[in-house]
Structures are given as structure tokens and as C-alpha cells.
């Protein structure tokens with residue numbers, strides 16, 4: 075467990091503000107998993123930079139938004155978790171088509187704001203229950219829309235607490251894949267959308283309605299667990315391998331959307347991960363396809 079030693083190297087202020095042994099159950103949309111040794115909620119980007127500068131370099135660092143694509147194993151995370159949601163929450167318009175969005179702003183807010191400014195296509199962001207930071211890290215997308223199609227540049231913070239402004243071209247971008255300079259995290263992005271006269275709230279409502287019809291919205295999940303393999307759909311492969319409803323403990327493959335795994339209430343991270351591995355093994359043996367994880371799994375087993 076990282077704690078007393080690392081805390082001693084922080085100033086009195088940060089040592090008081092950093093929380094210890096914080097359960098990730100309420101910080102992940104699966105509502106499962108272990109605790110983070112250290113947990114910090116910054117006041118703003120400057121405060122976060124000061125914290126990172128003081129954190130001993132050997133302490134692993136994990137930034138999270140709304141934990142909607144994250145599983146922390148039951149034994150917990152040996153490092154410091156930084157929560158951006160509720161902290162880096164500024165968003166404003168830079169010009170007719172460009173906006174500045176901090177990492178903790180929800181995707182839903184970006185979508186609604188763009189609609190009210192007559193900009194699009196940002197409606198796809200409405201149903202993604204995460205933050206802009208998470209969307210940048212994952213290249214989140216839906217209905218043909220993708221976060222990085224709209225990124226002009228990003229502000230990042232490195233492990234020494236130094237800020238950088240980086241052009242989108244400095245990142246390797248793919249389907250649910252983003253590779254940038256190592257050990258840098260997203261503080262904010264400058265995004266560009268098109269003028270879309272006539273776009274309105276009903277465009278968002280329609281997409282949310284479509285989701286409700288096809289996905290188990292309201293159940294505890296992380297959305298799609300696996301990335302779609304080229305030319306196919308993970309959900310189709312899982313369904314046709316007979317895995318809908320497959321259950322371990324309180325975790326099961328959704329009957330409504332086979333790429334979702336549901337926590338019915340008391341699933342441990344180990345239950346969820348066991349379902350994930352069983353699905354991967356079964357799909358590999360039935361279809362000869364390896365399903366790549368979209369969800370990020372971190373931390374120690376119990």
C-alpha cells in the first residue's frame with residue numbers, strides 16, 4: 075500500500091487534501107472494484123500541476139473522469155487517482171466554430187452546448203456518459219462520430235507538472251485508440267465543429283431514444299466491453315457464441331446488448347473480469363476471433 079511514505083513527501087496542504095484508501099465503487103459506472111491508495115480532487119489546473127509536481131515520481135498516477143470505461147480490480151490501485159470531473163469544468167466559445175473544453179466537462183454538456191450554438195455534429199457525444207478527458211483518452215465515438223475528428227489541439231500536463239500545448243497531429247489516432255507522448259494527461263482541448271443550422275435538442279433526443287431501444291441503459295455497465303473487430307461487431311460474435319445471459323456471481327452478459335456486461339448489484343471486479351475472460355475465450359474458440367478490450371482494467375487482484 076502506498077500511503078504514509080508518499081504522503082510525507084507532500085506539503086502539509088496536499089497531505090491533508092489527499093484522501094487515502096478510497097473505494098472506486100462510487101467512481102466507476104460498474105460500481106465495483108477496490109480502493110485507490112491515494113485520491114485527489116484538484117481545484118483547477120494549476121492546483122493539479124502543483125500536486126503532480128510534489129507527488130513522488132515512483133507513485134503511479136491515474137486520471138479519471140466519470141469512470142465509465144474503467145475497472146479497478148478488487149485489491150485496489152497502488153497509486154494516486156486524480157478525479158477531473160467536478161474540477162476541470164470550464165467550457166467556452168473561442169470563435170464561431172471553435173470551443174475550449176476542459177477535461178472534466180461531461181460529453182453530454184458539450185453536445186447540448188454545441189446544439190444551442192448551432193454547431194455539429196456533436197450530438198453523438200450526448201449518449202457517452204463520460205468526460206472530455208475520457209473521450210480524448212479513448213477517442214470515444216458513436217453513430218459515425220469520433221472525438222478526435224474535432225480536435226485542433228490539446229493542453230496536457232506531464233509527470234513533472236509541466237503544461238504543454240500539442241497539435242492533434244502529434245497523436246496517433248485510431249478506432250478507440252489514442253497514442254501520444256508518454257506520461258501526459260489531458261487538461262483541455264480546443265475543438266472545432268461545423269455550423270449546422272436547424273440542429274436542435276430533438277436530434278439529441280432521437281439518438282438517446284435509439285440507445286434506449288438497443289442498450290441496457292440504466293443498468294450498471296461500462297458500455298461496450300470489447301472493441302469491434304475489423305468488419306464485424308463484437309456483440310454479434312458474442313451473441314452467436316451463445317453467451318447472452320452468461321453469469322458469474324452478480325455479473326452477466328446483457329440479454330439486450332451482448333457487448334455489455336451488467337453488474338446486477340453485488341458483482342466484484344473479479345466476477346466481471348471472469349465473465350470478460352470467458353467471453354474472450356469462447357469467442358476465440360467458436361469464431362477464431364480475438365476480442366480486444368475497449369474497457370481499461372487496472373489494479374491488483376484481491
Ligand SMILES: Cc1cc2nc3c(=O)[nH]c(=O)nc-3n(C[C@H](O)[C@H](O)[C@H](O)COP(=O)(O)OP(=O)(O)OC[C@H]3O[C@@H](n4cnc5c(N)ncnc54)[C@H](O)[C@@H]3O)c2cc1C
Pocket residue numbers: 103136137138139140141142143144158177201202203204205206207208209210211212213214215216258259260261291295296297298370
Ligand atoms: C452506458 C454506457 C454507454 C457508453 N457508450 C459509449 C459510446 O457510445 N462510445 C464510446 O466511445 N464509449 C462509450 N462508453 C464508454 C465510456 O463512456 C467512454 O469511453 C468515455 O469516453 C469514458 O470517459 P470517462 O470520463 O468516464 O473516462 P474514465 O472511465 O474515467 O477513464 C477511461 C480512460 O481514460 C483515461 N482518462 C480519463 N480522463 C483522462 C484525462 N483527463 N487525461 C488522460 N487520460 C484520461 C483514464 O485514465 C482511463 O484510462 C459508454 C459507457 C457506458 C457506461
